Amino acid sequence: MAAAACVTAGVTHPPAAAGTQASPRPRLVVLLVVDQLRADYLERYSARWNGGLKRLMQEGAWYTNGAYPYASTVTCPGHATISTGRFPRSHGIVMNSWFERERGRVVECTADDRVQTVTSGGSIAGGDSAAKLQGSTFAGRVKASGGRVVTISLKGRSAIMPAGRQSDATVWFGAGGTFVTSTAFAQELPPFARDTLAAFPLASERSSGPWTKLLPEDAYSGPDDGVGEKPPAGWTALFPHPIDIPQFFAAWQASPLSDAYLQRLAAAAIDGYKLGQGPATDFLSVSFSALDIVGHAFGPDSHEIQDMLARLDQTIGALLARLDERVGRGHYVLALTADHGVAPIPERMKGEGHDAGRIDTRGVARAVDAALQPLLGPGQYVAAVLYTDLYFAPGAWDRIVERPRALEAVKQAILASGGVQRVFEASELHRVRADDPFQRAAALGYFKGRSGDLILVPKRLWIASAAATTHGTPHDYDQRVPIIFFGGSVRAARLAEPATPADIAPTLGRLAQIRFDTPDGRVLPVQP
Numbered sequence: 001m002a003a004a005a006c007v008t009a010g011v012t013h014p015p016a017a018a019g020t021q022a023s024p025r026p027r028l029v030v031l032l033v034v035d036q037l038r039a040d041y042l043e044r045y046s047a048r049w050n051g052g053l054k055r056l057m058q059e060g061a062w063y064t065n066g067a068y069p070y071a072s073t074v075t076c077p078g079h080a081t082i083s084t085g086r087f088p089r090s091h092g093i094v095m096n097s098w099f100e101r102e103r104g105r106v107v108e109c110t111a112d113d114r115v116q117t118v119t120s121g122g123s124i125a126g127g128d129s130a131a132k133l134q135g136s137t138f139a140g141r142v143k144a145s146g147g148r149v150v151t152i153s154l155k156g157r158s159a160i161m162p163a164g165r166q167s168d169a170t171v172w173f174g175a176g177g178t179f180v181t182s183t184a185f186a187q188e189l190p191p192f193a194r195d196t197l198a199a200f201p202l203a204s205e206r207s208s209g210p211w212t213k214l215l216p217e218d219a220y221s222g223p224d225d226g227v228g229e230k231p232p233a234g235w236t237a238l239f240p241h242p243i244d245i246p247q248f249f250a251a252w253q254a255s256p257l258s259d260a261y262l263q264r265l266a267a268a269a270i271d272g273y274k275l276g277q278g279p280a281t282d283f284l285s286v287s288f289s290a291l292d293i294v295g296h297a298f299g300p301d302s303h304e305i306q307d308m309l310a311r312l313d314q315t316i317g318a319l320l321a322r323l324d325e326r327v328g329r330g331h332y333v334l335a336l337t338a339d340h341g342v343a344p345i346p347e348r349m350k351g352e353g354h355d356a357g358r359i360d361t362r363g364v365a366r367a368v369d370a371a372l373q374p375l376l377g378p379g380q381y382v383a384a385v386l387y388t389d390l391y392f393a394p395g396a397w398d399r400i401v402e403r404p405r406a407l408e409a410v411k412q413a414i415l416a417s418g419g420v421q422r423v424f425e426a427s428e429l430h431r432v433r434a435d436d437p438f439q440r441a442a443a444l445g446y447f448k449g450r451s452g453d454l455i456l457v458p459k460r461l462w463i464a465s466a467a468a469t470t471h472g473t474p475h476d477y478d479q480r481v482p483i484i485f486f487g488g489s490v491r492a493a494r495l496a497e498p499a500t501p502a503d504i505a506p507t508l509g510r511l512a513q514i515r516f517d518t519p520d521g522r523v524l525p526v527q528p
Contacts, residue, residue: 023489023527025513028276028327029142030334030487031162031285031504032316033082035075035155035292036471037338038300039066039480045309048219052316053309056336056484059492061526063499066483068340070445071388071438071457071474076109077445078339078501079161079287083137085505085518088445089432092134095472096157098450099384099391106384110160115184117174120194128156129184130164137164138505139283141516146280150190150269151287154258158287158339160184168273169193171265173258177249178202179265192272196265206248210240211255213303214310224303228347230468232297239303254293256311262286263315267322276327281512286319287339288312296467299345300477333488333511335504338481340471349461356461359419361385364456371413372396375406387464387472389452390414397453401425414454419462424455441474485511485526499524 042057056062068078070087072095080086080093088094093109100107108128115127130137139149139162149167153159159172160182169190174180179193188194213220225237232254234245243251252258266286269275275282291308298304316336323332349356365382368390372381381396392400400406411423422438429446433439442455456464463470471478483499488511502521509516510523 023511024331026281026331026333026488026511027278028282028284028323028332029138029508029512030323030332031082031283031508032319032334032336033079033158033162033285033287034312034336034338035158035287035289036295036340036342037291037482038341038477039064039338039482041300041305041309042482045306046313048215049310049313051313052318052320053313055317055320056334056486060334060336060484060486061490061493061495061524063483063495063497063524065496066337066481066499066501067476067479068481069441069479069500071441071455072445072472073340073474073478074387074472075155075292075339076157076161079158080133081520082337082339082501082504083139083162083164084133084135085138085502085516085521086135087502087520088447089443090135090519092132092447092450093161094445094447094450095386095389097386098389099386099452101391101394101449104383104394106386108157110157112182112184115182118181118183118186118189119174119176119178120189120197123183123187127182127184128160129182130160131184133161133164137162138508138514138516139285140164140166141509141514142281142283142512143167145514148273148275148278148282150273150275150283151285152262152265152269153287154253154262154289155287158289159285162285162287169269173253190269190272192268193265195272196268200261200264202249202252202261205252205257205261206244208243208257210242211257211307212240213307214314215307219310220303220306222301222303226299226302226345226348227351228345228468229298229302232293237298239307241304254290254297256290256308256315258290259288259308259312259315262288263319266319270322270326276323276332281514288315295342296470299348299469300342301344301348330488333490333508334486335508336482336484336486337501337504339501341478341480342471343463343469343473343475343477344461345469346461346463354461355459357419358466359456359458359462359464360417361387361464364390364414364417364420367413367417368410371409372400372406375403375409376400386452388456388458390454390456391452410454414456419459419464420456421459422457424457426451426453426455429455438474441479485524489528490526491528493526
């Protein structure tokens with residue numbers, strides 16, 4: 001009898017070819033996310049790399065046309081998409097934060113009043129969890145299959161979304177200047193994190209010296225003091241960057257030291273939990289955040305980005321060496337990607353003759369209120385503008401849609417404010433249209449009840465931020481990210497076919513022989 005294909009939601013698992021044996025199940029699945037790692041960085045800046053990133057590029061299945069298809073290209077939705085194989089339209093994480101209409105306030109994507117933050121000294125009020133995430137994560141399936149799950153990052157959302165609702169350890173760098181977890185995951189700080197903090201106190205990083213350039217000066221392209229750079233407090237636009245300053249924790253997070261510390265924590269977790277040495281497949285997720293911090297301050301063309309990547313190449317190399325030693329080459333599989341890209345600095349682009357600039361979101365709110373007042377009477381109608389999502393005050397939207405003149409006045413006011421290319425009503429986003437790329441991107445990022453009443457699409461090279469630059473649009477520099485699979489039975493190849501980060505979870509599921517249903521992702525052909 002011919003073997004039948006196993007069909008799951010959105011993903012088809014074909015049978016093994018007759019006469020062949022399934023590849024050995026990996027002992028460990030590793031997910032590496034580099035916050036703000038734009039796809040073009042790997043080719044643009046890798047000439048002198050010789051560590052882990054270069055190894056993944058050379059030995060892995062590298063999808064060079066990986067991209068998010070939705071508009072809300074920011075950290076929390078990106079990590080949720082990677083982890084669930086779903087787009088925001090399905091997993092519900094529309095931005096890093098959104099306006100909660102019922103409470104009349106902005107809420108963070110992981111905020112959860114029902115849990116507490118756990119430090120090495122005890123618990124404090126106000127915690128985080130994945131309660132707002134819709135659907136299961138790949139890590140959840142690993143956990144249900146008897147494996148151990150560990151997730152680590154500087155950012156809470158970047159550790160929490162890969163874990164989902166359950167893990168053996170989920171830790172991140174908290175506001176108090178130390179690594180923390182949440183009672184959603186554990187009642188005390190995991191031993192590997194507690195022991196690492198005791199053996200390598202963060203305060204000792206003050207004596208590491210300033211952040212200097214790793215490579216020879218001629219390895220860096222462009223000026224060190226680029227147009228539009230906005231260094232964090234205590235730093236200038238020029239190297240070296242001091243660490244032992246009053247703003248120590250901010251400087252530490254923005255330096256390669258923080259990535260190296262995450263690698264140290266990951267190595268401790270591999271040893272402490274004996275990851276990859278048990279009867280079931282385990283899961284380790286590490287999300288490196290420093291590149292994003294530096295990118296917002298210095299932009300994608302800066303010497304800081306170039307040096308951060310060169311050092312991250314070494315850091316990931318050290319992590320791969322630990323995995324080779326403890327788990328064994330061929331006994332783990334790994335995926336590397338990013339949660340989003342980043343725009344060029346607008347002032348730099350404008351100086352080169354492009355139409356580029358900054359959207360004044362407060363100005364947009366004022367313009368909308370001013371347009372509505374002659375039609376609806378005095379009042380403040382806009383409750384919040386959160387990047388590209390505009391929320392109206394309770395009752396205001398119903399009054400606006402009842403009056404076509406009022407709705408048209410709102411749209412014209414937004415378009416006239418500068419930098420906005422399209423404006424979508426929520427009712428226009430219930431269906432995804434293949435013939436309109438901006439509508440499709442906005443619709444895939446829309447989730448009823450959390451997204452704004454209006455969704456704005458910035459013009460290309462326009463951003464809505466006071467930082468040097470940012471992301472969060474459907475333009476290619478924000479959407480395009482690398483997708484690389486490595487290890488186990490993965491073949492080395494450079495692949496031009498399109499892929500999305502939603503494909504990562506089902507592909508890891510195939511490699512780990514763990515069934516994982518996903519509505520938006522597909523299994524990529526990374527095996528021979």
